[in-house]
Amino acid sequence: MIDAATTELEALIGTRAACRLTGESRATLHRHRNPKPPVRGPRRSAVHPVALSPVERAAVLDELRSDRFVDKSPAQVWAILLDEGTYLCSISTMYRLLRGHGEVRERRRRATHPARTKPExxxxxxxxxxxxxxxxxxxxxxxxxxxxxxxxxxxxxxxxxxxxxxxxxxxxxxxxxxxxxxxxxxxxxxxxxxxxxxxxxxxxxxxxxxxxxxxxxxxxxxxxxxxxxxxxxxxxxxxxxxxxxxxxxxxxxxxxxxxxxxxxxxxxxxxxxxxxxxxTVHDGTAHRIRAERATILSAAYAANPGRFRRPPTPPRLPSAAWINEPTKENINTEFVA
Missing domain, CATH: 3.30.420.10 (Ribonuclease H-like superfamily/Ribonuclease H)
Incomplete structure (x- = not known):
């Protein structure tokens, strides 16, 4: 609808003024009127005309894999060869060739720690x-x-x-x-x-x-x-x-x-x-105290039952205390008895 309104106004006041009134971008209008032709078939990757040839790439890889340079970084290899009067390629190209063959990784010996067991x-x-x-x-x-x-x-x-x-x-x-x-x-x-x-x-x-x-x-x-x-x-x-x-x-x-x-x-x-x-929980007297609470609550309920939805009971004492209670499927829990 915006394109149609812009087209009608364009004949009267021009393209720029019509786009300003309708709020449509002039670039969008141009793209709608001049769509790019569809790309047919698979796209071929563009190869730079001065890229290294397969023979040159193989020579660089052989140099990097040699006993002399196998433990050195591409930056050091590049600098050593340059000091000797040899230039094969840039440092980034060395990295790109090694990366393409899966030979770029962390070389340092990194500490590994066993997984910590969750206490239960x-x-x-x-x-x-x-x-x-x-x-x-x-x-x-x-x-x-x-x-x-x-x-x-x-x-x-x-x-x-x-x-x-x-x-x-x-x-x-x-x-x-x-x-x-x-x-x-x-x-x-x-x-x-x-x-x-x-x-x-x-x-x-x-x-x-x-x-x-x-x-x-x-x-x-x-x-x-x-x-x-x-x-x-x-x-x-x-x-x-x-x-x-x-x-x-x-x-x-x-x-x-x-x-x-x-x-x-x-x-x-x-x-x-x-x-x-x-x-009281530690010395075991909490059960007696809970029974006394229940007696008092029962008396209060008997005196005024209309004040309660149901007969009141004191809070229950816990049956167990967990550190990281496992799911029911976990059968490896260590129970303390």
């Missing part, structure tokens, strides 16, 4: 799987940090042990494992999971856990989801309204963490464990 652990009760990690606490001035180590039970979410230290080391990490077991009245877990930090994978920690017959488990590098319970615990800590921007001293950091983790274990109703406190 499940705990169906306390003291089966523990998880620990470290986080930084800002000190009194910029650049000064304290390190907080936290060990928790992934099933009950209870913080088994914590400590604030000036900096991490493999020996402090080893002592932290021993202190965590002592804080749990000497009860050993079946597994201890951690990320791939230096102290976590250090030899003293590894030897200690082997001696105690505790299975080690580690996250994949740069995959924070492999240690979700410790990461969530640190978020709860640092999102606390009372959490300060900086701690004036390591003693102040210890006092704050002592108050926080005491509250967390004994008073914080955790949504992931049926709104019970981690301490």
């Amino acid at each position: 652990l499940v705990a169906t009760g306390p003291n089966q799987v523990w998880s620990w990690d470290a986080t930084k606490l800002a000190g009194p001035v910029k650049g000064v940090y304290y390190t907080l180590l936290v060990m928790l039970d992934i099933f009950s979410r209870k913080v088994i042990h914590w400590t604030v230290i000036p900096q991490e080391s493999q020996w402090r990490a080893k002592q932290f494992q021993l202190d965590s077991i002592a804080a749990n009245n000497g009860v050993l877990p079946g597994y201890i999971h951690a990320d791939n930090g230096g102290p976590m994978i250090s030899k003293p920690v590894a030897e200690l856990l082997i001696d105690l017959q505790i299975t080690r488990s580690h996250s994949r590098p740069h995959v924070s989801n492999d240690n979700p319970y410790s990461e969530a615990n640190f978020k709860t800590l640092k999102y606390c309204p009372a959490f300060p921007d900086r701690f004036a001293s390591i003693g102040e950091a210890q006092r704050f963490c002592r108050a926080f983790f005491t509250y967390y274990n004994d008073n914080h109703r955790h949504s992931g464990i049926g709104l019970h406190t981690p301490a």
